Amino acid sequence: xxxxxxxxxxxxxxxxxxxxxxxxxxxxxxxxxxxxxxxxxxxxxxxxxxxxxxxxxxxxxxxxxxxxxxxxxxxxxxxxxxxxxxxxxxxxxxxxxxxxxxxxxxxxxxxxxxxxxxxxxxxxxxxxxxxxxxxxxxxxxxxxxxxxxxxxxxxxxxxxxxxxxxxxxxxxxxxxxxxxxxxxxxxxxxxxxxxxxxxxxxxxxxxxxxxxxxxxxxxxxxxxxxxxxxxxxxxxxxxxxxxxxxxxxxxxxxxxxxxxxxxxxxxxxxxxxxxxxxxxxxxxxxxxxxxxxxxxxxxxxxxxxxxxxxxxxxxxxxxxxxxxxxxxxxxxxxxxxxxxxxxxxxxxxxxxxxxxxxxxxxxxxxxxxxxxxxxxxxxxxxxxxxxxxxxxxxxxxxxxxxxxxxxxxxxxxxxxxxxxxxxxxxxxxxxxxxxxxxxxxx
Numbered sequence: 001x002x003x004x005x006x007x008x009x010x011x012x013x014x015x016x017x018x019x020x021x022x023x024x025x026x027x028x029x030x031x032x033x034x035x036x037x038x039x040x041x042x043x044x045x046x047x048x049x050x051x052x053x054x055x056x057x058x059x060x061x062x063x064x065x066x067x068x069x070x071x072x073x074x075x076x077x078x079x080x081x082x083x084x085x086x087x088x089x090x091x092x093x094x095x096x097x098x099x100x101x102x103x104x105x106x107x108x109x110x111x112x113x114x115x116x117x118x119x120x121x122x123x124x125x126x127x128x129x130x131x132x133x134x135x136x137x138x139x140x141x142x143x144x145x146x147x148x149x150x151x152x153x154x155x156x157x158x159x160x161x162x163x164x165x166x167x168x169x170x171x172x173x174x175x176x177x178x179x180x181x182x183x184x185x186x187x188x189x190x191x192x193x194x195x196x197x198x199x200x201x202x203x204x205x206x207x208x209x210x211x212x213x214x215x216x217x218x219x220x221x222x223x224x225x226x227x228x229x230x231x232x233x234x235x236x237x238x239x240x241x242x243x244x245x246x247x248x249x250x251x252x253x254x255x256x257x258x259x260x261x262x263x264x265x266x267x268x269x270x271x272x273x274x275x276x277x278x279x280x281x282x283x284x285x286x287x288x289x290x291x292x293x294x295x296x297x298x299x300x301x302x303x304x305x306x307x308x309x310x311x312x313x314x315x316x317x318x319x320x321x322x323x324x325x326x327x328x329x330x331x332x333x334x335x336x337x338x339x340x341x342x343x344x345x346x347x348x349x350x351x352x353x354x355x356x357x358x359x360x361x362x363x364x365x366x367x368x369x370x371x372x373x374x375x376x377x378x379x380x381x382x383x384x385x386x387x388x389x390x391x392x393x394x395x396x397x398x399x400x401x402x403x404x405x406x407x408x409x410x411x412x413x414x415x416x417x418x419x420x421x422x423x424x425x426x427x428x429x430x431x432x433x434x435x436x437x438x439x440x441x442x
Contacts, residue, residue: 004051006168006199007073011082013044014068042068043223046082052167055190055200057210057231059238060220066203069220070094070170073201088167088199091117093157102146106137106156109145113160127163134185135159155182162189169193172203187213207235211348232348236411239284243406271301275413280394285408288324289337289396292316292373296392296414305382305390305416313341313378317396321367324398327407333399335360337407339376342393344412351385351427354378355401384429387420 017037019025024036043065050056058066071077072084074092099116100109110131114124132141135156140148148156162169169190190213194200202214210217210231217234219226219241227237275294282290297312299305317339328335342353356376358366366374391412397404 005049006052006087007048007050007084007201009046009048009072009082009084012046012069012072012079012084013081014042014065014072014077015044015080016040016042041080041223043072043220044081046220046225048218048225048228050199050201052199053194053197054216055194055202055214057214057217057234058201058203058220059205059207059210059217059234060226061241063222064220065223066220067094067172068223070172070201070203073168074170086168089118089164090168090170091161091164091166092170092172093154093161094170094172100145100153100157103144105144106135106141106148109156110160113157114164117161117164117166119164131159131163134163134189136182151182158186162186162193165193165196166198168199168201170201170203173205207238208349211235232412235348236283239406239409243284243286270297271299271303272297273299273303273414279413280410282408283411285396285406286327288320288327288398288407290318290408291394291396291410292318294394299416303414303416305418307382307384307418309382311378311380311382313380315339315376315378315394317374317376319363319366319372319374321363321372324363324407327405328398331399331405333405335363336398337363338397338399338401338404340395340397341378342395344391344393345386345427346389346391348391351390352383354380382418384424384431385418386424386427387418390416390418392416 016039017028018040019028019037027034028036046065046069058069060066068077070092071094072079073086074090074094075086076094099113101112104112110128111121111124114127115121119127135141135158137152137155140152141156145153145156171190190200202210204210214231216229217231218228219234219237221241226241227234273296275296277290277292280291280294293316295314297314298310305311317337319337324337325335327333337358338355339358340353340355343351345351356378358374366372392414393412394408394410395406396408397406399405
């Protein structure tokens with residue numbers, strides 16, 4: 001085990017024995033050579049290494065084995081097979097208030113939790129004021145924990161765990177309870193810990209948080225290893241689990257050319273990038289519609305975009321009316337179609353998106369006329385974005401915005417690079433005006 005590796009799992013597995021009747025436990029004890037239970041593997045054949053200072057996201061559906069893995073790492077559970085080696089002090093937020101005595105006050109529980117984390121009373125006293133200031137729970141500090149709301153409880157629990165400066169910090173959905181102001185404070189503190197070499201395991205269903213905060217990610221499904229690596233690919237694998245129909249390949253027999261970039265005669269040697277169906281394969285989604293081909297005009301060769309210029313993106317959307325209607329009825333969604341284009345930064349975090357919606361009436365008219373393709377054109381003025389690479393994703397869904405059923409997503413099909421501009425410090429500079437107003441004498 002390398003000195004930089006702080007967590008190492010080798011063929012790690014956890015099996016539970018499921019007994020259908022209480023007396024079967026006694027029979028198993030008396031007759032160990034026989035089997036009176038049904039084995040359930042919550043986790044199996046998992047191997048990975050996590051280095052010091054890494055922030056790792058852990059993704060998977062409920063029941064995929066995430067919590068079991070964390071409990072094995074913290075030593076709460078013992079593995080049924082394989083082993084896991086952990087180097088350093090571990091602080092974990094697996095359940096709200098775990099380790100708190102409900103009859104004790106918040107103040108008393110700070111000392112109790114500090115001792116459980118291996119600190120002496122003197123060390124807890126040295127950090128006590130910082131813990132109290134971070135939690136910021138006011139008069140609740142001297143009240144019994146059993147009177148706390150879930151929000152107050154997680155504030156105190158999180159404050160204790162991260163102010164003791166652990167070598168490894170495990171956070172399992174705990175931040176979902178705190179308010180927006182407290183979450184911001186927590187993430188700033190997590191960034192500090194990460195910069196100081198703390199290894200962080202972050203379990204969350206909030207995909208954008210994992211893409212923003214984590215260096216790598218682990219994807220689990222039904223207790224089995226699916227993927228370990230960069231967060232962009234991990235998120236795609238996770239979506240493929242959520243929408244298993246994407247595993248079916250396209251069956252249409254259409255001939256396509258490979259991606260090509262043609263320089264047109266427009267000013268500034270702007271290019272037209274053609275993306276055909278082979279370049280736009282569905283990454284995940286339920287099917288029912290897809291993009292046949294796309295053309296992006298207004299790009300400076302090779303794939304450079306310039307602030308303030310116009311990008312024209314033309315799409316041809318292929319419709320499968322029968323499947324689209326079937327999915328809409330099954331998911332209890334309206335029979336519309338939302339076609340979108342998303343621009344992500346190089347961390348995989350969405351920067352902006354544009355959409356066009358086809359109403360149920362429009363789709364019904366197309367179906368009545370037996371029309372299966374729709375041509376769309378978007379014109380985008382390139383905003384004042386920070387310099388760097390931007391990834392384009394095409395998607396199609398049905399429903400209402402933020403409550404949609406995805407039909408098609410082709411992730412990160414093209415990278416466009418924005419020309420340098422060191423004057424933009426944030427992600428985006430809006431169009432604005434500034435002026436000096438009249439000074440009033442007092």
